[in-house]
Amino acid sequence: MIDSTSQAYSLMVMPDDDVKGKRIVAAKNVQAGEVIAPIVGYQEVDAPSKYTVQISAHRHIDELGLLTYLNHSCDPNVIVDTTSFAVIAIRDIAMGEELGFFYPSTEWRMATPFACLCGTAACVGVVDGAEALSDETLSRYFLNEHIQELRR
Numbered sequence: 394m395i396d397s398t399s400q401a402y403s404l405m406v407m408p409d410d411d412v413k414g415k416r417i418v419a420a421k422n423v424q425a426g427e428v429i430a431p432i433v434g435y436q437e438v439d440a441p442s443k444y445t446v447q448i449s450a451h452r453h454i455d456e457l458g459l460l461t462y463l464n465h466s467c468d469p470n471v472i473v474d475t476t477s478f479a480v481i482a483i484r485d486i487a488m489g490e491e492l493g494f495f496y497p498s499t500e501w502r503m504a505t506p507f508a509c510l511c512g513t514a515a516c517v518g519v520v521d522g523a524e525a526l527s528d529e530t531l532s533r534y535f536l537n538e539h540i541q542e543l544r545r
């Protein structure tokens with residue numbers, strides 16, 4: 394269940410269940426501001442896919458290892474910071490809690506938009522790139538620099 398490479402990180406991959414497929418949970422209690430995992434070992438690619446993360450206006454990264462399983466949340470507890478290349482807690486997280494980040498915080502246009510089933514009060518409904526979301530919605534979230542620049 395626990396990938397050996399996760400030992401250096403504060404996260405682990407949980408196996409598929411009926412609802413959400415693979416997901417990542419905190420492997421220990423984490424404090425707001427803590428780096429949960431560095432983003433390493435990736436490959437840069439030109440086009441987005443279901444599994445890539447956008448890092449600049451025209452670049453995306455693939456082969457993210459465990460982080461491939463980091464799900465979207467409309468009420469995120471982590472950010473994927475494409476400046477420092479790290480997954481960082483934005484609030485205190487208890488061991489075992491699922492980790493999620495707001496996909497439009499990295500994605501301008503998503504290869505595969507989807508209907509979100511998070512069920513939170515903050516749910517944006519259809520999760521698509523930042524381009525498709527209103528300023529009011531985006532104002533509630535951390536956005537990476539390339540997304541802020543693309544909005545101008």
Ligand SMILES: [Zn+2]
Pocket residue numbers: 466467509510511512513515516517518
């Ligand atoms: Zn949602």
